[in-house]
Amino acid sequence: MFVYEKKLQYPVKVKNTNPKLAAAIISQYGGPDGELGASLRYLSQRYSMPYAELKGLLTDIGTEESDQSGYQ
């Protein structure tokens, strides 16, 4: 289950607005080849993974990757 913590994974200090850069970053996060898609791929690939340590690894990497909302 998704559990939200009201803190970032890494501190971010935004000094000025930059819509062009923001568009690039949001597409890296949620776009076609973004982190969000990668995260969900890890989490669905684990269902057919036969090895215990790799089931755990896919679960834990998929979880960490979805923490790109760690930037939120």
Place this chain on the structure above:
Amino acid sequence: MERPNQTPAGSCGAGMGTLPGSCAPLAFPYIPMQEQNPPRFSRAEALQAGTLFPGLDLPFKAAIQAKTKLTNTALVELMALDFAIKELNLYLDTHANDQEVLQLYWSYIKLAKEGREKYEKMYGPLTSTDLTPEDGYAWLKDPWPWDVGGND
């Protein structure tokens, strides 16, 4: 640095290619297994470097590290602790028998639990289910992490 022994040209056979010091099957990429109980950065260094392990600290990170100076607040301390825990979590997935690292993992988890309580006393709840009897439903209080001042 010493140069690894080169395999003489043409000595590996048709299905093999050269690696430093040996022959290996063509077209098979490989990822070396990290050894047991590898050297580790301090938690603060790890958060800054983006890895807990000096052996995985690739050169392209150097440029970013030079620019980023992290402050030493309760929040950054907790971030560093949580980051180290995540790193050890992923390491243990593939090295479950490393007792030394397992002990370290558990000791960091204990520290993070205490750190979380300390942080919440100062700044408010981290999750929507934290009890805040003196403060009402403090979950809704600003700032959120994306607000200005929300991650100091």
